[in-house]
Amino acid sequence: MHATGLVHEVRKQAQAAGHEVTVCALGGGGIEEAGVTLVGDNRGLSSIGLLEALPLVLPTLRLQAQVRAFLRDQPPDLVILIDYPGVNIPFGRYLKRQYGCPVVYYVPPNEWLWNEARTPALCAISDAILCTYPREAGYFQGAGGSVQMVGHPLLDAVASKPDRPAARAALGVSAGTLVVALLPASRPQEVRHVWPVLARAAQAVQEEWASSGDCPLRFFIPVVSSDLENAIRESLQSYSIEATIWKGDSHTVLAAADLALTKSGTVNLELALFQVPQVVVYRIDAVTAWLARTLFHFSVPHISLVNLILEEPLVPEFIQDAARPEDVAAAALGLLRNQRGARDTVLDGYRRLSALLGGPGAAGRAAATILTMMTERKIRTSITII
Numbered sequence: 512m513h514a515t516g517l518v519h520e521v522r523k524q525a526q527a528a529g530h531e532v533t534v535c536a537l538g539g540g541g542i543e544e545a546g547v548t549l550v551g552d553n554r555g556l557s558s559i560g561l562l563e564a565l566p567l568v569l570p571t572l573r574l575q576a577q578v579r580a581f582l583r584d585q586p587p588d589l590v591i592l593i594d595y596p597g598v599n600i601p602f603g604r605y606l607k608r609q610y611g612c613p614v615v616y617y618v619p620p621n622e623w624l625w626n627e628a629r630t631p632a633l634c635a636i637s638d639a640i641l642c643t644y645p646r647e648a649g650y651f652q653g654a655g656g657s658v659q660m661v662g663h664p665l666l667d668a669v670a671s672k673p674d675r676p677a678a679r680a681a682l683g684v685s686a687g688t689l690v691v692a693l694l695p696a697s698r699p700q701e702v703r704h705v706w707p708v709l710a711r712a713a714q715a716v717q718e719e720w721a722s723s724g725d726c727p728l729r730f731f732i733p734v735v736s737s738d739l740e741n742a743i744r745e746s747l748q749s750y751s752i753e754a755t756i757w758k759g760d761s762h763t764v765l766a767a768a769d770l771a772l773t774k775s776g777t778v779n780l781e782l783a784l785f786q787v788p789q790v791v792v793y794r795i796d797a798v799t800a801w802l803a804r805t806l807f808h809f810s811v812p813h814i815s816l817v818n819l820i821l822e823e824p825l826v827p828e829f830i831q832d833a834a835r836p837e838d839v840a841a842a843a844l845g846l847l848r849n850q851r852g853a854r855d856t857v858l859d860g861y862r863r864l865s866a867l868l869g870g871p872g873a874a875g876r877a878a879a880t881i882l883t884m885m886t887e888r889k890i891r892t893s894i895t896i897i
Contacts, residue, residue: 513618513664513874514538514593518545520878528882535585537578550581571598578602582610588890589613591881592637596620600629603636613638613884617877618664621819623650624811630654639884641877644820644867661876662869665777669762669784670871678766682757688727689847691716692764692787693754694773695743697735702742704794705774708829710750711836712772712790716843717752728847730754731768733761770847772839775828779815783826783864788846788857790839791815791828817860820867825860 518534522545525532535548543549551574575598590606592599592614603614616637622630634640634656642648643663652658673681684690693713695706713730720728732754734740740756747754757764762785765771771782771789782789793814813819815828827842829835845853869876884890 514591515542515545516664516667516874517591517617517877518542518547520874521881522546524875524878524882530882530885535581535587537574551577575602579605586610587612589615589881589885589888591615591617593617594620596622596626596629596633600632600636604632607636613888613890615639615641615881615884617641618643619647619651621647624819639880641880643869643873646820646822659876659880660869661880662871662873663780664873664877665780665784666865666868666871667874669781672762672785673760673766675766678763681759681763682731682755682767684729684767685727688729689769690764690767691728691730691843691847692768692771692773692782693730693732694771694778694782695732696739696774697776697778699739699742700795701774702739704796705792705834706743706746708792708794708834708836708839709772709774710746710752712792712839712843713752713754714750715836715840716772716847719840719844720847731757731764733757733759733764735761770843772843775814775816777816779817779826780820783817783861786858786861788854789815789817789826790842790846791826792834792839793828793830794834795831817864821860821864823860825864826857 514536518536521532521534533548534546535550536542537551537553538549553574587606587610589612590603592603599616606612606614614636616633616639619633619640619642622633630651631654634651634654637656640651640656640658641661642651642658643661645660648658648660679690682690691713693709695709696702717728717730730752732743734743734756740758744756765781765785765787768785768787771787773779773782773789773791775791775793779789779791791814813824813828814830815826817826818824818828827846829839845851846857847854849855
């Protein structure tokens with residue numbers, strides 16, 4: 512998603528300046544439509560957790576070999592890395608060693624949370640680190656990185672969001688009905704570990720709401736792939752949830768929602784930009800969690816992007832063993848009913864959050880930085896995005 516927006520802006524600004532730019536990229540989905548040369552498809556190669564990543568090692572190594580072979584035939588003039596530090600930091604070292612080309616890191620990882628030991632390497636390979644919010648920029652600048660704050664590209668992605676009445680009409684939601692979005696998974700391991708908690712919490716909310724005589728309540732689940740859809744659809748009956756699976760644009764569900772029960776990830780920030788209160792659940796395999804706590808002393812103050820950026824526990828989040836369905840359901844009901852002003856507090860926090868994200872135009876600012884770098888280094892042609 513972020514790569515596609517950046518490619519469009521790089522092409523537009525290059526054309527306006529009279530430059531011809533060739534863009535090669537890894538990815539899938541919409542990025543092919545941006546007019547890139549697709550080097551390989553890396554969809555499905557991201558994971559959460561150590562054990563969960565093991566089945567992806569060989570496919571990732573094969574893809575890396577494919578990319579390296581491509582670059583031997585078409586050496587890059589400039590490379591843009593996006594997120595995925597476990598792959599991109601070693602790959603950045605290879606690029607510097609093999610080609611000596613400038614490297615730009617766009618939407619860098621939250622290294623102060625996961626692995627500060629990698630930060631010097633990330634700064635060393637990056638000629639520019641294009642950061643999305645102040646805490647991130649301050650961290651990498653303090654570590655010696657060449658940093659520019661460009662803002663978060665999600666502001667552009669949601670700029671054309673459907674308005675609430677149009678979204679509710681598209682979903683067939685009647686006036687006076689509340690909508691709860693269930694956002695369980697973009698990866699198979701999230702279906703295994705996160706979805707059961709969200710499903711049982713939704714079941715509890717459904718039962719409590721029906722018994723209270725409140726206004727009608729409907730659940731919607733936007734799906735990202737047929738595989739995940741099948742797994743979720745098969746489980747719905749066992750959880751006795753009356754939910755509609757939505758195959759259209761997920762932003763339609765977000766725009767119509769009054770509340771979301773959600774996994775952690777970029778979607779937390781999307782929900783905030785859509786002004787949807789949320790309850791966040793994060794769970795991984797029990798063995799992976801034990802290894803993270805015991806061997807790596809892993810501990811984070813927050814897990815959702817909203818709380819991380821604000822550096823405060825604005826939205827309720829439930830991590831690993833604390834992710835109990837009854838507690839998730841209680842938090843959800845508190846937001847739906849605005850108990851003790853819970854909903855108002857979250858919406859006020861969202862307004863403060865928006866002010867930290869740099870305003871719309873992040874991809875344009877990032878593209879301008881990249882093209883300035885190309886001009887200064889007399890680079891006229893090729894960009895590779897990984």
